Amino acid sequence: MDKNTGTGTQPDNRFAYMLVLIRYCEGREVFDRIMEQGLIQESTTAEIVRQAASALLYAHNRGIAHRDMKPENICFCSKDVTNNHVKLIDWGLGFYFGQGRMNSxxxxxxxxxxxxxxxxxxxxxxxxxDLWSLGVVTYVMLCGKPPFWGNYNEQLRRMKRETxxxxxxxxxQISRPAKDLIRGLLRADPKQRMKLEDVLxxxxxxxxxSQSAMDTKIASQVLTNLRQFSRTSQFFTICVASVARQLDHKSLRDVHKVFAEMDTNGDGVLELHEVRAGFQKFFGRDSPQVQDVEQVFQKLDLDGSGFIDYTEFCAAGIGERVSLEEDVLWAAFKAFDxxxxxxxxxxxxxxQVLRSGDVNKLWTPQVCQEVAEDIFENFDQNGDGSLDFQDDSTVGKRRSPVKKRAHER
Known part of the structure; x- marks a missing residue:
């Protein structure tokens, strides 16, 4: 899951489809905001464009193109008009170009x-x-009108002339850097178009x-949660990851802010150097918290990808209090039922859940079986060979439910 795609995507190489998990957004579309206000303020537009570009970079790095970028497909997460957190939605025309040519x-x-x-x-x-479409979306947000008009042939002619x-x-009233960004995106030759990395x-x-300052106290608490979470059992981390996927945007707001602050290149994942820089910024370069950053990073990288994705960060950053609330424990329970x-x-x-998840890259089928047996040995209270919600809640509330071999990779 990415912080701005609005989805969790998992290509399945065995079949000709892609699984897309949709996160609910209670705010309305960017299109609605444009229709109501005529246009969107430049500072807000920049905030939206940065998030949309980050979502596209995350998807492109995984071989997925959106192919339907427009204001109707960018949605505010919250009804609060002061909260400009958005998600890029409606991936119905998305294409997994890693396995085919786009020609429609x-x-x-x-x-x-x-x-x-x-x-x-x-x-x-x-x-x-997608870069061209992002340029058009940016243009429309800033002035309320499309850059090209007329019938099909007239629009196409204007597009090719870049007029x-x-x-x-x-x-x-619009700044020169904003105009330069649009010009860099609206290049008729795709090879001359600005790259997403350059956009960000x-x-x-x-x-x-840089003008949206991060609350140091909030950031420090989230990073402290990360360090504490890294000391828990591997199975507990998987359970909380499933909890994180169920939480709404309000529950994740602080965690999202910290993730975005640390994701300096905007690619939707955190590399070791970004995590280290974040800890140095909020705790100090020579602080004890910085000394074990590499160990924390390795533990939080649940799928062994070499970076921490948004779901992994959320799971670690939400803290024990949120992860142990009854409604989110129930959501986690249902993820295994x-x-x-x-x-x-x-x-x-x-x-089945362990084998089908990202953990299967690290755990053999034998280890998955041993983990399941250890859980039942410790938490099947009536010995009937199954866990009900009461049993599962106990698993969630005890931070080290499995034996050492479940940590071995």
Whole structure:
């Protein structure tokens, strides 16, 4: 799961489909905000663009193109108008280009890249199509109008000429870096289009980001939660990860802020150097908390990918209090009750979840079986060969429920 995609995506190489998990967003679409206000303030636009670009970079790095970027598909997480946290939604036209060529003319005429509109069977196009759409979305947010208009042929001609108005009274109030970003994205040649990494390094976005100061007390608490979480058992971390996936945006707001602050390149994951820099910033370069950062990082990297993704960070950062609330424990319980939804968990169900999750990259089937057996040995209170919610709650509330061999990889 990424902090701005609104989904958790898991390509399944065995079948011709991709699993997409949708997180509920209670706020309305960016499109609605534009219709109500006529346009969106430059500072807010920059905040939205930075998040959308981060979501696209996360997806592109996993071989997924969105192909339908538009204000209707960017949604505010909260009804609170002061909260500009957004998610990129509606991946129905998304394409896993890691296993095929994109050659379908899809998306909306106003926002689709010229190479998408002219797509042909043999030629195809790349994920750079999303960059063009991001440029159009940015333009529309800042002035309330699309950069290209007319019928199909007229729009396509203007797109290829890269001609769009930027001189009226509205645009005279817009900063030069914002205009430069749009010009860099609205390049007819996909190879000349600004790269996502360069978008996220753009001075316009970095300036807006630096102006939103992070609460040091909140950041320190989240990072302290990370250190404490790294000392728990591996199975406990998996349980809390399933809890994190169930939490709403309000519960994750502080954790999200800290993650975004530490994710300096905006790719939606944290590398070791970013985590170390975050600990140094909030605790001090020579602090005891910084000394064991590498060990903390390795423990939190549940899937052994070499970086900490948003779900892993949320699981560690939410703290014990949130992870032990009854409603989230129930959500975690249901994540393991996968076969017949009968309110009871069997050894086979635990093994099934462990084998199908990211942990299977680290744990052999034998270790998964041993973990399940250890859990039942310790927590099957009536010895009936299954766990009910009362049993599972006990698993969640004891931080080290499995024996040492469950830590071995």
């Amino acid at each position: 003319a899809v998306g909306s005429l106003t926002y689709a890249a010229p190479e998408v509109l002219e797509a042909k069977e043999k030629q195809g196009y790349t994920a750079a199509c 769009f108005p930027m001189s009226d009274a509205t645009w005279q 390094r753009n001075p316009w976005l970095r300036l807006q980001e 996968v076969q017949d939804d009968d309110g009871r968990i069997t050894k086979e169900e635990i093994q």
